Amino acid sequence: LKLAASDLLRLGIVDGLIPEPAGGAHADHDATARSIKAALVAQLAKLERVTVNDLLSARYERFRGFGALSESGAAIASSAEQPWWRRIPKMLGGDRT
Numbered sequence: 001l002k003l004a005a006s007d008l009l010r011l012g013i014v015d016g017l018i019p020e021p022a023g024g025a026h027a028d029h030d031a032t033a034r035s036i037k038a039a040l041v042a043q044l045a046k047l048e049r050v051t052v053n054d055l056l057s058a059r060y061e062r063f064r065g066f067g068a069l070s071e072s073g074a075a076i077a078s079s080a081e082q083p084w085w086r087r088i089p090k091m092l093g094g095d096r097t
Contacts, residue, residue, distance in 0.1 A: 012062060015043065 008014045018039045021031035047055065 012065060 002008070002011060005014070005017050009017055016039060018035050021028040021035070025032040050058075
C-alpha cells in the first residue's frame with residue numbers, strides 16, 4: 001500500500017516529514033508541538049511568497065498525479081518534469097532544503 005512516511009513523501013502525497021522526539025510523539029507532547037509548529041511556520045513562510053495562481057496550478061498537477069499507474073501496475077510520475085513540491089522553491093528563487 002506504500003503507507004510508510006518515506007513512500008508518501010517520494011510519491012508526493014505529503015510535503016515533508018517532521019521528526020519525532022526521542023521516545024515518540026506520545027512521550028513528549030511539548031517537543032512534538034514545537035516540531036510541528038516549526039515545520040508549519042517554515043512551510044507557510046515559503047508558500048506565502050508564491051502567487052495564488054501558481055499554488056492552484058501546482059495543486060491541480062499534484063492531485064492529477066495521484067494514482068497514476070503503468071501497464072505493469074507500477075506507479076509512474078505525472079507528466080510534469082518534476083513533482084510540484086520540488087518546483088515551489090524554484091518559484092521562490094531558491095533551492096529545496
